[in-house]
């Protein structure tokens with residue numbers, strides 16, 4: 001696909017070729033056809049860009065849910081032959097949905113060794129923290145008596 005600058009360069013080249021006397025008329029004709037095709041492509045791209053912007057804005061305004069479905073600026077938009085388009089976005093999927101450890105940042109498979117939605121390693125860590133907290137609480141209760 002040609003951009004506007006490439007198209008302008010092609011037009012300038014066509015003008016130069018028209019000024020040459022020795023050019024093959026058939027070659028010049030083919031070149032002109034290529035330039036016209038390039039112009040159509042540029043126009044089509046501009047139309048597509050407008051439609052893609054409209055689909056992106058509709059996705060953000062009507063479908064985005066913060067923390068669940070988000071669209072980045074400049075997201076890919078794929079125009080469909082049906083009446084619509086696919087807009088690239090980010091869908092949140094929880095660790096629970098994926099059967100993975102629910103401890104933030106862990107992402108390990110649930111190995112059957114853990115509990116409360118945590119893998120064995122994270123469940124052990126959580127248990128140690130719970131025990132330490134219980135001991136600290138009992139100690140502070142004894143001191144306050």
Ligand SMILES: [Zn+2]
Pocket residue numbers: 101102103106107108118119120121122123
């Ligand atoms: Zn884990």
